[in-house]
Amino acid sequence: MEDMKQALKVALEKAVAKLGAEGVDIPVQDVPDNKSGDYGSPAAFALAKKLKKNPVEIANDIIANLELPKGIASVEAVGPYINFNVDIGSFVQQVIASDLKAKPRGQKMIVEHTSVNPNKEAHVGHLRNIVLGDSTARILRADGYEVEVQNYIDDTGRQAAESLYAVEYFSAEYDGSKKYDHWLGELYVALGKAKAIGSEEEQEKIEAGVVEIMHRLERGELRNEVIEILNSNLETYWSLGAEYDLLVWESNVVDSGFMDAGLSILKNSEYVSTATEGKFKDALIMDVSEFIPGLEEPNVVLVRSNGNAMYVCKDIGYHLWKVGALKGLKSEVFATQPSGKVLYTSSVTGEVDPDGQSFGGGVKVVNVIDIRQRHPQEIVKTALKLSDDARGADVHHHLAYEVVKLEGQDMSGRKGITVAIDTALEEIIKRTKETIHEKNPDLANSDEVARQVGLGALRFGMIKSEATRIIDFRWEQALNLQGDSAPYIQYAHARACSILRAATDVDISKADWSKIGELELALAKTIVKVPDVIALAAKEFAPHTVAQYALDLATSWNGYFNHKDDEGKPDTKVLDSEEGLKEARVALVMKVRDTLAYTLDVLGIAAPQEM
Numbered sequence: 001m002e003d004m005k006q007a008l009k010v011a012l013e014k015a016v017a018k019l020g021a022e023g024v025d026i027p028v029q030d031v032p033d034n035k036s037g038d039y040g041s042p043a044a045f046a047l048a049k050k051l052k053k054n055p056v057e058i059a060n061d062i063i064a065n066l067e068l069p070k071g072i073a074s075v076e077a078v079g080p081y082i083n084f085n086v087d088i089g090s091f092v093q094q095v096i097a098s099d100l101k102a103k104p105r106g107q108k109m110i111v112e113h114t115s116v117n118p119n120k121e122a123h124v125g126h127l128r129n130i131v132l133g134d135s136t137a138r139i140l141r142a143d144g145y146e147v148e149v150q151n152y153i154d155d156t157g158r159q160a161a162e163s164l165y166a167v168e169y170f171s172a173e174y175d176g177s178k179k180y181d182h183w184l185g186e187l188y189v190a191l192g193k194a195k196a197i198g199s200e201e202e203q204e205k206i207e208a209g210v211v212e213i214m215h216r217l218e219r220g221e222l223r224n225e226v227i228e229i230l231n232s233n234l235e236t237y238w239s240l241g242a243e244y245d246l247l248v249w250e251s252n253v254v255d256s257g258f259m260d261a262g263l264s265i266l267k268n269s270e271y272v273s274t275a276t277e278g279k280f281k282d283a284l285i286m287d288v289s290e291f292i293p294g295l296e297e298p299n300v301v302l303v304r305s306n307g308n309a310m311y312v313c314k315d316i317g318y319h320l321w322k323v324g325a326l327k328g329l330k331s332e333v334f335a336t337q338p339s340g341k342v343l344y345t346s347s348v349t350g351e352v353d354p355d356g357q358s359f360g361g362g363v364k365v366v367n368v369i370d371i372r373q374r375h376p377q378e379i380v381k382t383a384l385k386l387s388d389d390a391r392g393a394d395v396h397h398h399l400a401y402e403v404v405k406l407e408g409q410d411m412s413g414r415k416g417i418t419v420a421i422d423t424a425l426e427e428i429i430k431r432t433k434e435t436i437h438e439k440n441p442d443l444a445n446s447d448e449v450a451r452q453v454g455l456g457a458l459r460f461g462m463i464k465s466e467a468t469r470i471i472d473f474r475w476e477q478a479l480n481l482q483g484d485s486a487p488y489i490q491y492a493h494a495r496a497c498s499i500l501r502a503a504t505d506v507d508i509s510k511a512d513w514s515k516i517g518e519l520e521l522a523l524a525k526t527i528v529k530v531p532d533v534i535a536l537a538a539k540e541f542a543p544h545t546v547a548q549y550a551l552d553l554a555t556s557w558n559g560y561f562n563h564k565d566d567e568g569k570p571d572t573k574v575l576d577s578e579e580g581l582k583e584a585r586v587a588l589v590m591k592v593r594d595t596l597a598y599t600l601d602v603l604g605i606a607a608p609q610e611m
Helices: 001-017 043-051 057-062 090-095 122-143 156-171 182-196 198-216 221-240 248-253 256-264 311-322 372-387 421-439 446-463 488-500 518-527 531-538 543-561 581-602
Strands: 040-042 073-079 080-085 108-112 146-153 245-249 272-274 283-289 299-303 331-336 341-346 366-371 396-401 402-406 471-473
Touching: 001 040, 001 080, 040 581, 043 080, 057 073, 057 080, 073 198, 073 531, 080 090, 080 108, 080 402, 090 531, 090 581, 108 122, 108 182, 108 421, 122 245, 122 299, 122 421, 122 446, 122 531, 122 543, 146 221, 146 299, 146 421, 156 182, 156 198, 156 372, 156 446, 182 198, 182 221, 198 272, 221 421, 248 256, 248 311, 256 299, 256 311, 256 543, 272 331, 299 311, 311 372, 372 396, 396 471, 488 543, 488 581, 518 543, 518 581, 531 543, 543 581
Parallel strands: 108 146, 108 366, 146 245, 245 341, 366 396, 402 471
Antiparallel strands: 040 080, 073 080, 272 283, 283 299, 331 341
16 A cells, blocks of 8 residues: 555655665565465665665664554564565555555556558457557556547648549449448558459559549548548447547648658757768758667668658657657547547647647657667657757657467558457347347346447457567457456456445444454455556557556456365355455455456456346
8 A cells, every 4th residue: 555655665764764774765565375475575684784784684773763654563574674464454445445555646647559541440469559558558548647548640641542533433332331441441442452463554653543532532522531531430439449639630730840840950969960971961860879879770761862751750750749849730620439439630720729628748758669660760759859948858659569460471551351349249249149149138237238248358458468479360369258358357347346245234344344354464465566567568669568467366256256165165255254254345345346456447447237
C-alpha cells in the first residue's frame, strides 16, 4: 500500500537521522513471497559506507531507533535487511478503504495510434496497433495524465488513390450489401491483380489513373470520398471500444505550414547545415551521428539541392506542433462517438481552438507504429532533441510493436492475405455465444455478454505479450476462451458478483477484522499492487504488465475461493463464515470485484456481472 510504504519510509528516515545519517534515500519494497515479512528495506546497504559499519549491525541499530507506524505489528532484521510484518486486520481494512487510483498530474500526454490508410477494411494486423494504443491511453489516464488521442489520416497517399480509382476503373457501384470499406477493399485487391496481369498499355492506363486521383486528393477535391471510407473504418474502431479526440489529416498538416516552420527551427541547430561539397552539396542536412550511432550514413537530407523538402520534414513539423512548439492547426467537430464523446477533426475552415478545445502541446508524444518504422521515428525523435522548443530529449516515445502474422504467413492487404477485424470479431462473438448458451442457457442479456466476452478475448490476445514479440494470429488460439485470457478474468469478476448478489442483507459495518487471517492478507496484498502496476505500465508504455497483473489477481481470487483446509474441506465460504468474519470477507470480496472491474476497464475490457 502506497500510504503504508510512505509511512515506513518516513519512520526509517527518522531512525536513520538518529544515527547521524540524514539525506539518504530509503527504499521500501514488497518482500518476495518466499521470504518472511510483508515489506522490507535494504537501507543498511546504502548506509554502510557513510557510517563505516557492517550492514547487519546497521540494520539492528535502525530497528533500535525505530517507531513503528500504525498498521505494522512487528519488525525484524534478516541479516542486513529490515523486514516488517503488518497487522493483518488493520492492513486488510486499510486496503479495502483505500482509493487505489492515481491523483491528476496536470500534464498532457499525446498518443497517436490506429492511423490506418483509408482505402479498405482494417485487418487483424491493424488490431494490434489499435488495442495497444487504446490500452496505453487508458493506462496513462489511470496514472493521472490528461491524454489526447490522435488518429492520423493519410488522405493524400497512393493507397487511398488506388482504391478510389478502382471504383472508376471497374465502373463499380456500391449497393450496400456489405460494409463499404470491405467492398472497396475487394476493388483495391482486384485493381492490383489487374495491373499485375495486364498488358503494358493497361498498366500505363492504371498508373495514369492513380496518379490523377493522387493529384485530386492533394488538391482536396476528394475529401468527402475519403470521409466515406473513414466513417466505415470508424465503425470498426468504435466496435473495439477505441475512441479518439482528434483526426489529423495529412493534407491539413501540409497546408498548415508546419514543415517550413519546423525547418526554420531546425536551421538554428548546430547539427543542421547546408552541405558545401560531396554527394549532398547544396542540400540541407542533419547530422544524427551523435544521437543514432552506428549508421553507415549519419547525414539525413531534409531539403534536396533542388529545394524539394523530404517527407520527414512534414513529420518533424507535425511533431513540433504536438509538443507545443508550433501553433495553428485548425479543427472542428467531426462526429459524436458511441460513448457520447465528441470527435474533432483537423480542417481548413475550422477554428484553431473550437469550443475552447485545445489540441497539441503535450509533455510527451507516444506514437504506436510497427517496429519496421523504427528508423524514421528515430529521425523525428532526434529532430525534436535538436529543437530548444521541444523541451528536451524525452518528449517522444516510439511504442514499437512487432508484426502480426496470419497462420504463419506475412499479411498483405494488397494481395488479400488478411483477416478483417470485423470478420474476426463477428466469428469470436458467435463462438462465445454458442459456449454461453451451452453452459448457461438461462443467462439474461446473453447476446451482450457474448459480445463483451468475445471482444475481451480478442483485445487481450493482442496485449498479453510484450509488444516486441511477434503474434501469429491463428483462429484456434484467437477463439480459445480458456487459460491466460480475458474470459478467465471476467469469470473471476462474475464469481465475485454472484457472491455479493447473495449478500445483500450483510452489514459490513459489523465486520470483525481481528478474525481474518493469512488467506485474506494474501489476497489484499495482491489487490494493493494496482497503483504500482499502473505506474510501471505508464512509465514503460507496457500494457502487458497490466494484463499480467489482471491474470494474477484473478488467480489469487480463484485460489482463495477454492481454498481447502488440511482436511480437504472448503474454508473460505464467505457467506457460511461466522459472524464478524462473514462481514469482513464480504467487504473484501467487494474490493476484489471493484479491483478486477477497474483493471479490466484500464485494458478496455468489459466486466460482466454474470457469465
